[in-house]
Amino acid sequence: MTRSLPLIGFLLLVGLFGFGIWWNTRHDPREVPSPLIGKPAPAFVLPLLDDPGRTVSKASMLGKPYLVNVFASWCVACGEEHPVLMAQGRDLGVPLVGYDYKDAPEDARAWLADHGNPYTMVIADQPGRTAIDFGVYGAPESFLIDAKGLIRYKHIGPFTPEIIERELKPLIARLKQETP
Amino acid sequence: MSPLAARVGGRLRAMLFPGHQSKGSARQRAPTRSLIFIVILAFSGLTAAQAIDPLPFKDHAQEVRFQNLTRQLRCLVCQNENLADSNADLARDLRHEVFGLMQQGKSDDQIKQYLVDRYSDFVLYDPPVKPSTWLLWFGPALFLLMGLAIVLVTIRRRGRAARIDSRLVDNATIEQGDDW
Numbered sequence: 001m002t003r004s005l006p007l008i009g010f011l012l013l014v015g016l017f018g019f020g021i022w023w024n025t026r027h028d029p030r031e032v033p034s035p036l037i038g039k040p041a042p043a044f045v046l047p048l049l050d051d052p053g054r055t056v057s058k059a060s061m062l063g064k065p066y067l068v069n070v071f072a073s074w075c076v077a078c079g080e081e082h083p084v085l086m087a088q089g090r091d092l093g094v095p096l097v098g099y100d101y102k103d104a105p106e107d108a109r110a111w112l113a114d115h116g117n118p119y120t121m122v123i124a125d126q127p128g129r130t131a132i133d134f135g136v137y138g139a140p141e142s143f144l145i146d147a148k149g150l151i152r153y154k155h156i157g158p159f160t161p162e163i164i165e166r167e168l169k170p171l172i173a174r175l176k177q178e179t180p
Numbered sequence: 181m182s183p184l185a186a187r188v189g190g191r192l193r194a195m196l197f198p199g200h201q202s203k204g205s206a207r208q209r210a211p212t213r214s215l216i217f218i219v220i221l222a223f224s225g226l227t228a229a230q231a232i233d234p235l236p237f238k239d240h241a242q243e244v245r246f247q248n249l250t251r252q253l254r255c256l257v258c259q260n261e262n263l264a265d266s267n268a269d270l271a272r273d274l275r276h277e278v279f280g281l282m283q284q285g286k287s288d289d290q291i292k293q294y295l296v297d298r299y300s301d302f303v304l305y306d307p308p309v310k311p312s313t314w315l316l317w318f319g320p321a322l323f324l325l326m327g328l329a330i331v332l333v334t335i336r337r338r339g340r341a342a343r344i345d346s347r348l349v350d351n352a353t354i355e356q357g358d359d360w
Contacts (some may be wrong), residue, residue, distance in 0.1 A: 032302045035297060036298070135271055137256035
């Protein structure tokens with residue numbers, strides 16, 4: 001028994017090591033958990049990218065769930081995500097609101113013209129002030145907001161078809177049941 | 181006093197009180213070297229202070245408070261940097277945010293809470309003690325205790341084994357038996 005003790009200790013450490021690797025493949029250690037899940041989305045008033053004279057506010061969006069997708073023309077990972085949104089954005093069953101983050105409006109418009117526009121509407125936050133209220137620290141990030149204006153889900157990083165299927169769609173289905 | 185300090189002191193005295201010179205440094209020197217030395221000394225502290233983006237501080241005390249506070253906050257983008265040191269775009273925005281809140285008369289704790297509300301405890305380099313962080317805070321002590329327990333048990337067991345061994349050896353010598 002005493003002789004096998006070092007071996008047991010070694011195997012325990014190997015197990016711990018393996019667990020660490022497994023854990024890190026499933027969780028991004030750089031991901032900042034949002035404290036806003038289940039809480040009201042911050043109030044916002046932001047201009048439309050295509051029509052800066054008109055604004056969209058939290059109040060104007062109440063009553064129906066919607067998905068906010070934070071993107072920017074300078075964001076490389078957004079380019080990876082973009083084809084996924086082009087393919088599935090319209091079939092989500094909720095409006096897909098583009099949130100152009102710290103971007104020159106003309107750059108964003110050119111980017112959308114180049115790559116296609118999957119969004120129901122695009123709001124622009126050039127100074128990035130409202131994004132701080134949302135706890136945005138990079139792009140892409142996505143927020144699912146329900147009819148009462150509560151943030152129900154946040155995804156950090158690009159959407160993939162698997163994540164949309166596994167996480168987003170079931171939740172959207174549930175939100176739609178809540179709001180007749 | 182070390183020779184160097186004496187020389188520096190002498191030079192300083194010579195600079196500050198030209199008419200009143202100590203014996204050692206009686207020779208007249210051009211004052212420019214001492215002057216350069218003093219100027220370099222006077223500004224050496226400033227090079228460490230950050231000059232990334234100058235903010236209009238009310239007074240020095242406020243600047244010190246700002247530096248102190250932003251040093252305790254983590255940059256969400258480059259997560260091993262604090263807000264004070266980071267050059268990331270978001271870090272600059274958050275520095276301005278912290279500065280703005282300070283102008284509004286918010287306390288350090290209120291400012292930290294403001295950021296925690298948006299970015300979770302992740303922004304604090306010093307995580308608060310609460311059930312979810314108990315392992316983080318007390319884990320090291322726990323491991324130390326575990327190690328201590330193992331050492332104690334081992335020492336005790338070895339002691340007992342040694343006593344039994346010596347008894348066996350004694351018996352063996354009495355019986356004049358060979359080693360195994």
